[in-house]
Amino acid sequence: MTTAAVEKPCAATDPVRTVRRPVVVAAVAGAAADLAGTALLATAAWLLARAAERPGLAALSVAIVGVRAFALLRGTLRYAERVTGHGAALRALADLRARVYAGLVPLAPGGLPAWRRAELLHRMVADTAAVQDLVVRCAVPAAGAVVAGGAGLLLVALLAPPAAVPLALALLTSAVLLPALAARHRRRTAAVDDTAVAVTAADLLDGAAELAAYSATGAALATAGAAHADRAARERAESRTAGLLTAFGLAVQGLAAVAATVLAGPVGGPAVAVVGLTTLVALEPALALPAAARRYADARAALARVRAVLAAPPPVPEPAVPLPAPTGPVRIEVRDLTVRYRAGGAAAVAGLSVDVPAGTRLVVTGPSGSGKSTLLAVLRRFVAPSAGTVRLAGHPIDAYAGADVRRVVGGVGEEAWLFDTTLAANLRLGRAGATDGDLRAVLDRVGLGDVLGLDTPVGTDGAALSGGQRQRVLLARALLADPPVLLLDEPTEGLAADDADRLLADVLAATAGRTTILVTHDPAALRYADRVLDLGA
Numbered sequence: 001m002t003t004a005a006v007e008k009p010c011a012a013t014d015p016v017r018t019v020r021r022p023v024v025v026a027a028v029a030g031a032a033a034d035l036a037g038t039a040l041l042a043t044a045a046w047l048l049a050r051a052a053e054r055p056g057l058a059a060l061s062v063a064i065v066g067v068r069a070f071a072l073l074r075g076t077l078r079y080a081e082r083v084t085g086h087g088a089a090l091r092a093l094a095d096l097r098a099r100v101y102a103g104l105v106p107l108a109p110g111g112l113p114a115w116r117r118a119e120l121l122h123r124m125v126a127d128t129a130a131v132q133d134l135v136v137r138c139a140v141p142a143a144g145a146v147v148a149g150g151a152g153l154l155l156v157a158l159l160a161p162p163a164a165v166p167l168a169l170a171l172l173t174s175a176v177l178l179p180a181l182a183a184r185h186r187r188r189t190a191a192v193d194d195t196a197v198a199v200t201a202a203d204l205l206d207g208a209a210e211l212a213a214y215s216a217t218g219a220a221l222a223t224a225g226a227a228h229a230d231r232a233a234r235e236r237a238e239s240r241t242a243g244l245l246t247a248f249g250l251a252v253q254g255l256a257a258v259a260a261t262v263l264a265g266p267v268g269g270p271a272v273a274v275v276g277l278t279t280l281v282a283l284e285p286a287l288a289l290p291a292a293a294r295r296y297a298d299a300r301a302a303l304a305r306v307r308a309v310l311a312a313p314p315p316v317p318e319p320a321v322p323l324p325a326p327t328g329p330v331r332i333e334v335r336d337l338t339v340r341y342r343a344g345g346a347a348a349v350a351g352l353s354v355d356v357p358a359g360t361r362l363v364v365t366g367p368s369g370s371g372k373s374t375l376l377a378v379l380r381r382f383v384a385p386s387a388g389t390v391r392l393a394g395h396p397i398d399a400y401a402g403a404d405v406r407r408v409v410g411g412v413g414e415e416a417w418l419f420d421t422t423l424a425a426n427l428r429l430g431r432a433g434a435t436d437g438d439l440r441a442v443l444d445r446v447g448l449g450d451v452l453g454l455d456t457p458v459g460t461d462g463a464a465l466s467g468g469q470r471q472r473v474l475l476a477r478a479l480l481a482d483p484p485v486l487l488l489d490e491p492t493e494g495l496a497a498d499d500a501d502r503l504l505a506d507v508l509a510a511t512a513g514r515t516t517i518l519v520t521h522d523p524a525a526l527r528y529a530d531r532v533l534d535l536g537a
C-alpha cells in the first residue's frame with residue numbers, strides 16, 4: 001500500500017520562517033539606531049571641539065540641530081527595534097513550539113519512549129526558546145555592529161586616513177576574532193547539554209515517594225547534585241571566558257581610540273576629537289558580538305536537538321490518501337500477525353490470527369508478556385505489524401488515518417491517563433459536548449455517582465483518587481466516547497474481586513451489541529465472552 005511519510009514540520013530548518021519580515025525590520029531599525037548613535041557622538045564631539053574655538057552661534061547651529069535630531073532618532077529607532085524584534089521573537093517561539101508539538105503527535109505514544117519525558121519537555125520548552133535569541137541577541141546586534149562599524153570606519157577614513165588603521169584592526173578583533181573564539185569555546189562547553197539536569201531533577205520529583213520508601217533519596221540526590229555541579233562548573237568556565245573576552249574587547253576599544261586620536265593629530269582642529277570619539281562609539285556595537293556568537297552556538301545546538309526529535313520516524317506510517325473512517329458495525333480480522341518492537345528482536349506477538357465479527361465480545365487472556373496489550377496497540381494503530389494483516393470493516397487498517405482508527409477503536413488502554421484537573425474535564429475528553437447530566441449518568445453506570453462530584457480534582461494521573469476509582473473514571477470516559485469498537489485492557493485492575501465482577505457486568509451490559517475486546521487475567525470474565533483468545537495456549 002502506498003504510504004507517505006507523515007508531514008514533518010521542519011521546525012529547525014528555518015525557525016524564523018514566519019517572521020522574516022519583522023526580523024529584517026528590527027535589524028534595520030537596530031542598525032539605524034547604532035548609526036544614529038555613532039552620528040550623535042561624532043557630531044557632539046565636533047560641536048564641543050568647535051565650540052571651544054568660540055565661533056559665532058550660526059557656525060554651530062547645524063551641529064546643534066544635528067545633535068538633537070540624532071538623539072531623538074536614536075531613541076525612537078531603538079524603541080522600534082525592541083518592539084518589532086521582541087514581537088517577532090515571541091511569534092517565532094510560539095510558532096516553533098506549535099510545530100514541535102504537531103511533530104510529536106504522530107510519534108505518540110509508540111515513538112516517544114526513545115526519549116525520557118523530562119528530555120522531551122526540555123526540548124519543547126528550553127531548546128525551542130533558543131529561537132528568540134537567534135532574533136533578538138544574534139541577528140539584530142550583528143546588523144548594528146556591521147552598519148555602525150562600517151559607517152564609523154568610513155567617517156574616520158575620510159577625516160584622517162591613518163587613524164582608520166587602528167579602528168579597522170579593532171573592528172576585525174571585536175567583530176570577527178573575539179566572536180569566533182567565544183563561539184568555539186561555547187561549542188565545546190555546550191556539547192553536553194542541560195538535559196541531564198532536567199532529567200535527574202524530574203526523576204527525583206517523580207520518584208520522591210519510592211526513593212524515600214527505599215531510603216535511596218541520598219543516592220538520587222547525589223546523582224542530581226553531580227549533574228548540577230557539572231553544569232555549574234561549565235557555567236563558571238564559560239563566565240570566566242566571557243569576562244576575559246569582554247575585558248579584552250574593552251581594552252582593544254580604548255587602545256584603538258587612543259591610537260586613532262594620536263594618528264589624527266596632524267589633521268588638527270575638531271576633527272581630532274571627532275576621530276577619537278567616533279572610534280570609541282563605532283566599536284561599541286561590536287563589543288556585543290562575542291555574547292551574540294555564544295548565543296548563536298547555543299541556539300544552533302538547541303535547534304539541532306529539536307530537529308533530532310522531529311526527524312524521528314513515526315512508528316506507524318500514515319496512508320497518502322486515507323479511506324474515510326468506517327461507519328456502522330465494525331468487524332476485525334487479524335491474520336498471521338507478528339509484531340517486533342525492534343527489527344531482529346523477539347516477537348511480542350507471533351503468527352496470531354483472530355476474527356471478531358461485528359457485535360461480538362472477545363475476551364483475550366494469557367500470562368504477563370504474552371502480547372495482549374501489543375494486540376490492542378496494533379488495533380489502535382499505535383504500533384505497526386511487522387508481518388500479517390489486520391482488517392477493520394473489511395479494509396486493511398493501515399488504509400485509514402490513525403486518528404480515524406482511534407475514533408472507531410477506543411476504550412481503556414495501558415496508556416490511559418488522567419489529567420491533573422477536575423473529574424468533569426477528564427470525562428469530557430471522551431465527549432467534548434457532554435452535558436453535566438451525561439457525565440452524572442455515566443458516573444452512575446460505573447458506580448461513582450454518589451462518590452465523586454464533577455468538580456473533584458483528580459490529581460496527576462488520578463493521584464487524588466483510589467486505584468479503583470481511577471479505573472472507574474477511565475471506564476466512564478471510554479463509555480462516554482461510545483466508540484463502535486470498545487477495547488478494555490484490564491479495566492477492573494485494582495478493584496476487589498466482588499467489585500470488579502459487578503462493575504464488569506454493568507459495563508458489559510451497557511455495551512451489549514457492540515464489538516468489544518476485553519483483555520483480562522481474571523478467569524471469571526470468561527463467562528462474558530462470545531469468543532476467547534488465549535495467548536498463553
Ligand SMILES: Nc1ncnc2c1ncn2[C@@H]1O[C@H](COP(=O)(O)OP(=O)(O)OP(=O)(O)O)[C@@H](O)[C@H]1O
Binds near residue numbers: 113342347349369372
Ligand atoms: N514499547 C515496547 N518496546 C519494546 N518491547 C515491548 C514494548 N511493549 C511491550 N514490549 C514487549 O512485548 C512483549 C509483550 O508485551 P505486552 O505488554 O503486549 O504483554 P501483555 O500480555 O499485555 O503483558 P501484561 O499482562 O503484563 O500487561 C513483552 O515481552 C514486552 O517486554
